[in-house]
Amino acid sequence: MPNQLISLVTAELCAPADPRAAAMAGALAAQYPDASRAVLFYGSCLREKNLDGLMLDFYLIVSDYRAAYGKRWLAAANRLIPPNVFPFEHNGLIAKYAVLSEADFARLNGPAADNVSVWARFAQPARLLWAADDLARQRAIGAVANAAPTLLSLARPLAHAQDALTLWKTGFTLTYGAELRAERKGRSLSIVEADPDRYRRFGQAALAQGLPPSPIPEEAASRWRRLQRRGKWLSVIRLAKASFTYAGGIDYLAWKINRHAGTQIEIRPWQRRWPLLGALTLLPRLFRGGAIR
The missing domain is CATH 1.10.8 (Helicase, Ruva Protein; domain 3)
Structure with a gap:
């Protein structure tokens, strides 16, 4: 029997997207011809019908950082404090894109990640708009499929109930405390409330396949405190780094x-x-x- 969660993730990632966003993803990959492996589109713009005037969000997945950059210091910065973030424009649209290697993208979507920034985003809807080949496509899908189980397993010890929607809401509330966020209080809950059927289906599929081991409640609370402290500092460090990389x-x-x-x-x-x-x-x-x- 095929893995239900993988099937759901594959269908969502491969669902149609705005043709202008897809064209932008292809143009972005073309900027890194020796390194591009996949381009993923995520964020609030996925739900918008008119992309004019909006800032689109992409992740560019590369084979490795040395292959991606002509400048060694950019490769070192991406390796030490992933990701690097850059602006991009194409056919009247503007975007920002984050660069991660295939290895870092897989690691940062899993329970061993030392911060929430990647798996918290890819537990939410995304589109895989470009892939170099079938292997790159399958690796991207496999990495994204780890995001939901990671979030739910870390949320489970601190949730007041164990149904899928409660776990999602608990997890997103905790992740919003682990980054510098501009959104107003309550935004974490509205993510689930905007499409409860999607989160119920993905959550139940993740629970059915079995989540990664969850820490006991005391250890979970300590783990989240570490994630929150590290996340805040990483946000500041990334902001400082972006002042050099992001025009x-x-x-x-x-x-x-x-x-x-x-x-x-x-x-x-x-x-x-x-x-x-x-x-x-x-x-x-x-x-x-x-x-x-």
């Missing part, structure tokens, strides 16, 4: 926060001139105002 990164940061938190942050000229310092000076204001959590 206009501080303007994107302000746009993202204003959009989700209803703030009116304006970037000053000196902050654009020194984006690392400018981004870091925003953090105390954002924490005090509750714009990021």
Whole structure:
């Protein structure tokens, strides 16, 4: 009997997507001809009918970082603090894309990951818009199929009930505490409430196949505290790194926060001139105002 969760993940990843997003994924892969293995489209733009004016989100999966970059320091940065994030434009659309190797993508979707950023995203809907070959496609599908079991296994010891939807809601609430988030409180629950049938089907399939071993409640609480501490620091470090790799990164940061938190942050000229310092000076204001959590 085929694995039900793999079947669900495969069908979702291979479902039709906006043709403009698919074209953008192909163009993105073409920027890395010696290294591109897969391109995945994820995030809120999946649900939008009109992509104009939106910031699309992609993951570019590469064979390895040295093959992807002409500059060694970019390969080292991607290996030490994955992922690297870059802007991209194609046919009037704008996007940001994160770069991960096939090995890191598989590791960061599984229970051994030391942060939530990848499996928390790919436990949600995504599309596999481009793959170099069938092996690359199957590796991407296999990695994504580990995301839901990872989230549910870590949520299970701290959930007040063991049904699939409660586990999902508990897991997303915990992951939102493990990153700097611009979204308002309650966003983690609305993810499940937007499509409860999808999360029920995926959750039941993951439970039926058997989840990775869950820690006892005391150990689970300690594990989540570590994930949350590490996640916050990684968010700050990635922000600092993006000031070197992401053109206009501080303007994107302000746009993202204003959009989700209803703030009116304006970037000053000196902050654009020194984006690392400018981004870091925003953090105390954002924490005090509750714009990021």
